[in-house]
Amino acid sequence: MxxxxxxxxxxxxxxxxxxxxxxxxxxxxxxxxxxxxxxxxxxxxxxxxxxxxxxxxxxxxxxxxxxxxxxxxxxxxxxxxxxxxxxxxxxxxxxxxxxxxxxxxxxxxxxxxxxxxxxxxxxxxxxxxxxxxxxxxxxxxxxxxxxxxxxxxxxxxxxxxxxxxxxxxxxxxxxxxxxxxxxxxxxxxxxxxxxxxxxxxxxxxxxxxxxxxxxxxxxxxxAANKYEFEVHGEQGHTGSTVIADRRDALLGASMLVVAAREIADHFPDGALHTSVGQLDVYPNSPVVVPSLVNLLLDLRSADEEILAQADHMLHDRIGQIEKAARVEIRKTGSHCWPxxxxxxxxxxxxxxxxxxxxxxxxxxxxxxxxxxxxxxxxxxxxxxxxxxxxxxxxxxxxxxxxxxxxxxxxxxxxxxxxxxxxxxxx
Amino acid sequence: MxxxxxxxxxxxxxxxxxxxxxxxxxxxxxxxxxxxxxxxxxxxxxxxxxxxxxxxxxxxxxxxxxxxxxxxxxxxxxxxxxxxxxxxxxxxxxxxxxxxxxxxxxxxxxxxxxxxxxxxxxxxxxxxxxxxxxxxxxxxxxxxxxxxxxxxxxxxxxxxxxxxxxxxxxxxxxxxxxxxxxxxxxxxxxxxxxxxxxxxxxxxxxxxxxxxxxxxxxxxxxAANKYEFEVHGEQGHTGSTVIADRRDALLGASMLVVAAREIADHFPDGALHTSVGQLDVYPNSPVVVPSLVNLLLDLRSADEEILAQADHMLHDRIGQIEKAARVEIRKTGSHCWPxxxxxxxxxxxxxxxxxxxxxxxxxxxxxxxxxxxxxxxxxxxxxxxxxxxxxxxxxxxxxxxxxxxxxxxxxxxxxxxxxxxxxxxx
The missing domain is CATH 3.40.630.10 (Zn peptidases)
Structure with missing residues (x-):
């Protein structure tokens, strides 16, 4: 179909x-x-x-x-x-x-x-x-x-x-x-x-x-844990800012999207569903290193124990991404149910x-x-x-x-x- | 400052x-x-x-x-x-x-x-x-x-x-x-x-x-190679669609953003600058697996040989990402200069x-x-x-x-x- x-x-x-x-x-x-x-x-x-x-x-x-x-x-x-x-x-x-x-x-x-x-x-x-x-x-x-x-x-x-x-x-x-x-x-x-x-x-x-x-x-x-995240970086010129100086919010957000999927893949098939459905980039200009990304990430499972493990993994990954991409990731909202x-x-x-x-x-x-x-x-x-x-x-x-x-x-x-x-x- | x-x-x-x-x-x-x-x-x-x-x-x-x-x-x-x-x-x-x-x-x-x-x-x-x-x-x-x-x-x-x-x-x-x-x-x-x-x-x-x-x-x-990419997936429900069935355009796009940075990191400091400054998600709804992402990716170097190597690496990575995320990545525009x-x-x-x-x-x-x-x-x-x-x-x-x-x-x-x-x- x-x-x-x-x-x-x-x-x-x-x-x-x-x-x-x-x-x-x-x-x-x-x-x-x-x-x-x-x-x-x-x-x-x-x-x-x-x-x-x-x-x-x-x-x-x-x-x-x-x-x-x-x-x-x-x-x-x-x-x-x-x-x-x-x-x-x-x-x-x-x-x-x-x-x-x-x-x-x-x-x-x-x-x-x-x-x-x-x-x-x-x-x-x-x-x-x-x-x-x-x-x-x-x-x-x-x-x-x-x-x-x-x-x-x-x-x-x-x-x-x-x-x-x-x-x-x-x-x-x-x-x-x-x-x-x-x-x-x-x-x-x-x-x-x-x-x-x-x-x-x-x-x-x-x-x-x-x-x-x-x-x-x-x-x-x-059960579901739904989160709103803000990834904070700093604007820069995509051409001239040297890589070591960049604090690229979109890089941090992208690492978070990939991490969410990797966490789902860590569990047996069908045990955990993860997604980012909505993601907005600021200033979203071709030649500006993004300073802010807003995104919605959710984790869902029929097994609350698996959901808790996955949530713990996610928060560990957030700390790692903050260091690797030189960004700050703030949780600005959550909606969780058992x-x-x-x-x-x-x-x-x-x-x-x-x-x-x-x-x-x-x-x-x-x-x-x-x-x-x-x-x-x-x-x-x-x-x-x-x-x-x-x-x-x-x-x-x-x-x-x-x-x-x-x-x-x-x-x-x-x-x-x-x-x-x-x-x-x- | x-x-x-x-x-x-x-x-x-x-x-x-x-x-x-x-x-x-x-x-x-x-x-x-x-x-x-x-x-x-x-x-x-x-x-x-x-x-x-x-x-x-x-x-x-x-x-x-x-x-x-x-x-x-x-x-x-x-x-x-x-x-x-x-x-x-x-x-x-x-x-x-x-x-x-x-x-x-x-x-x-x-x-x-x-x-x-x-x-x-x-x-x-x-x-x-x-x-x-x-x-x-x-x-x-x-x-x-x-x-x-x-x-x-x-x-x-x-x-x-x-x-x-x-x-x-x-x-x-x-x-x-x-x-x-x-x-x-x-x-x-x-x-x-x-x-x-x-x-x-x-x-x-x-x-x-x-x-x-x-x-x-x-x-x-x-020298610079600037590309417009479309990442094509398929809409699905973020909660109910099993991971194996997903064709998540945002996952593919995020892997591309991360790959661009990894390619820059492969070269000596300052030799290659890569970025994605602009990225738009469709339908960009909290509970829909994205079907389309448009993004602009650029590679820049003072050394045309390095730029050519990086470009080759990028295109290899695109093929890998298409398989891993079950998406199709189309290049819809390019603007390159020596x-x-x-x-x-x-x-x-x-x-x-x-x-x-x-x-x-x-x-x-x-x-x-x-x-x-x-x-x-x-x-x-x-x-x-x-x-x-x-x-x-x-x-x-x-x-x-x-x-x-x-x-x-x-x-x-x-x-x-x-x-x-x-x-x-x-």
Missing amino acids: SNGAVPNPDPTNFTGADAAFLRDFAALCTFGATPGGGVERQAGSPADGEQRAWLTELLQGNGFTVSFDQVGNQFGLLELQPGAPFVLVGSHLDSQPTAGRYDGAYGVLAAAHAAFRLAAQWKADGTAPRYNLAVVNWFNEEGARFKPSMMGSSVYTGKMTPEVVLDITDPAGITVREALDATASLGQGPGPKAAYAAEIHIEQGRSMERDGITIGVVDSNW VTPYQPEGVALAEKTAANCGLTYKRVKTLAGHDSTNLKDIVPTVMLFVPSVEGISHNEHEYTTDQDIISGLHVLTDVVRSLCLGELDS | SNGAVPNPDPTNFTGADAAFLRDFAALCTFGATPGGGVERQAGSPADGEQRAWLTELLQGNGFTVSFDQVGNQFGLLELQPGAPFVLVGSHLDSQPTAGRYDGAYGVLAAAHAAFRLAAQWKADGTAPRYNLAVVNWFNEEGARFKPSMMGSSVYTGKMTPEVVLDITDPAGITVREALDATASLGQGPGPKAAYAAEIHIEQGRSMERDGITIGVVDSNW VTPYQPEGVALAEKTAANCGLTYKRVKTLAGHDSTNLKDIVPTVMLFVPSVEGISHNEHEYTTDQDIISGLHVLTDVVRSLCLGELDS
């Missing part, structure tokens, strides 16, 4: 509500569509505003009431049990630059269609669920334009304050508040109260594809539901962060995966088959039904 | 025309002044426009006619021998970001004051020189905002066409034509015809300071003049490019250096003492007199 085009969703192979889901997914793929077959709709961009308006129409057309909270989280609410808390089901519509179609967007649309099915069934058979139903599009899960990632769900779960978030700026100096205003997404208040949460997402890895599994039941997330489990009763419910649907399933860990990683810290949360072809993600060639996204929608629908009916209430 | 403030020019220690020069230099230092004691006035910026208008007033006030050519080179003309070609004396006022006060600006102002002195003397004593006199402020020597560097003198010397140059854009998409229009610097035609050229500049190295020398007589430039001499008769004239002024002098090579590097390819050209304290350049702490810039002005004045009087005519 990596050099081919991604097939379009094809509703003609399905019928009824499944075909309707694929038609809506095809429509959703057109917002911010890129020539390479992916999408680009960063948080608060015009394309994000357009898809949010489209989702509002879709939700309202199916009888849901749409509202935005104080940091732009978009909710489609169906209150069937007046005053009761909500089962929140959703993901995020925002994307990385030149991203794939599935990351986040599949989860939001699957949530909406699961909710539509349940609403229609309950209306037809007169069921009164114990909890109300909310479809959610969390604001800025990706963190590409506005840092940090998982912004909307972090405020919803009390990990960040709305005041701090609304003043965060993108590289052009535009605030979250301004971006939300520009996309008609700035509401008030903290959103609906949650009883349970559920999310479905593509795996973004290749373990399920390799094992021939359709449904992944996420039982925990990897391995944390999803609630076992939710895992058991998801496994039972997948089995009842006649689908293959296994337990998986999420290497990436998701909004559900936040939600599980306040309410029991179910996280489901469907396979990613070749594990490709954050890439225009990201792809999951129509059959797999439909199967995932079926399991999600049944899980949400169980949550709304109070099946997990102890 | 590197962490201290740069002293301001102090005219009270000098008298007459020397004090006037220091007063004008103090005024010039205020354009685009930075809090750190340097200047920021990139080519075609508002600060560049302001200093150009100031120079126009200064030149006109001293009886010179000011004109701009087709690519914004600014000339102050004094025609004393109607129809004769000109001795061009000057440098450039544009700067790097957060740059020092002396680079280029000293050479332009010294040229103006040398010309004022000669004009006054000749008017007083009735001398009719063989050649006319032009003070020049070459457009965009630095190449920080608009690439390549030495842009104005490259067009003047026929190495680039004005059509190509005027359409070059900065990172914001603004063309050279637009920037010149905005700073009232866009004129017509190729500028005055040259007979000889002269330039004075700070050394930007520490060899003269080390040897206690006041006047450097440049006899050749270093060691080329300044005309020996000009070198001899400068040495004789420095001796007559009672100043210490030695022959030096220029590691950096200068407008005179272009000029010497069309007319005999004299290039003079004055010392740089601690060799610091392209840095707000760039500094040359008042005494040294005054001494340089004296030698430049005498050299230009000799050139105008036809002393080098064979």
Whole structure:
């Protein structure tokens, strides 16, 4: 797939509500569509505003009431049990630059269609669920334009304050508040109260594809240490400054990028993931030795012991690089989290539901962060995966088959039904 | 000096025309002044426009006619021998970001004051020189905002066409034509015809300071190979993409930055200078494995044999990095020049003049490019250096003492007199 085009969703192979889901997914793929077959709709961009308006129409057309909270989280609410808390089901519509179609967007649309099915069934058979139903599009899960990632769900779960978030700026100096205003997404208040949460997402890895599994039941997330570093050197002339006099911030930063990979290579395959995704050079002129580099470096592992070892190695290497490149490396921010489990009763419910649907399933860990990683810290949360072809993600060639996204929608629908009916209430 | 403030020019220690020069230099230092004691006035910026208008007033006030050519080179003309070609004396006022006060600006102002002195003397004593006199402020020597560097003198010397140059854009998409229009610097035609050229500049190295020398007589430039590279990888999720599947463009680019320094370290101290000054990452998002890095890498040496060896090593390393990081490295541009001499008769004239002024002098090579590097390819050209304290350049702490810039002005004045009087005519 990596050099081919991604097939379009094809509703003609399905019928009824499944075909309707694929038609809506095809429509959703057109917002911010890129020539390479992916999408680009960063948080608060015009394309994000357009898809949010489209989702509002879709939700309202199916009888849901749409509202935005104080940091732009978009909710489609169906209150069937007046005053009761909500089962929140959703993901995020925002994307990385030149991203794939599935990351986040599949989860939001699957949530909406699961909710539509349940609403229609309950209306037809007169069921009164114990909890109300909310479809959610969390604001800025990706963190590409506005840092940090998982912004909307972090405020919803009390990990960040709305005041701090609304003043965060993108590289052009535009605030979250301004971006939300520009996309008609700035509401008030903290959103609906949650009883349970559920999310479905593509795996973004290749373990399920390799094992021939359709449904992944996420039982925990990897631990991660994410760091912001500043590498300080001194400006000089690239031509005339003798090498011994140089304090080249870019050399120091480059040694840090290479060290991060070498540390990953020190551990067995798949035990540790390290990366530098973002790196900015100042003054970034052809003939000036750089005086400052800002970069974001992260280390992730399912094994906290390995992560601790790797972190120790990294800090040793930083000291060595400071001497070798005659630079100073300052840590200006960090965001670390341990391995944390999803609630076992939710895992058991998801496994039972997948089995009842006649689908293959296994337990998986999420290497990436998701909004559900936040939600599980306040309410029991179910996280489901469907396979990613070749594990490709954050890439225009990201792809999951129509059959797999439909199967995932079926399991999600049944899980949400169980949550709304109070099946997990102890 | 590197962490201290740069002293301001102090005219009270000098008298007459020397004090006037220091007063004008103090005024010039205020354009685009930075809090750190340097200047920021990139080519075609508002600060560049302001200093150009100031120079126009200064030149006109001293009886010179000011004109701009087709690519914004600014000339102050004094025609004393109607129809004769000109001795061009000057440098450039544009700067790097957060740059020092002396680079280029000293050479332009010294040229103006040398010309004022000669004009006054000749008017007083009735001398009719063989050649006319032009003070020049070459457009965009630095190449920080608009690439390549030495842009104005490259067009003047026929190495680039004005059509190509005027359409070059900065990172914001603004063309050279637009920037010149905005700073009232866009004129017509190729500028005055040259007979000889002269330039004075700070050394930007520490060899003269080390040897206690006041006047450097440049006899050749270093050879340089400057390359633009694109490192191509593939986008992926920094968390979930397994290390073995990654094609991380930033890892490949970082290995190239480190390799460039290792190649410099392979040769004896001072034999080879290597750098990467500019590096841009795409998509440059915290959680995306970069798919593309653009960078500029240069190798410089006074010894063409060493440069050839280093270049060979670099290209070997590129092949190794492509395999190790699973990336593709494409060379998308190159600008290479050999060691080329300044005309020996000009070198001899400068040495004789420095001796007559009672100043210490030695022959030096220029590691950096200068407008005179272009000029010497069309007319005999004299290039003079004055010392740089601690060799610091392209840095707000760039500094040359008042005494040294005054001494340089004296030698430049005498050299230009000799050139105008036809002393080098064979």
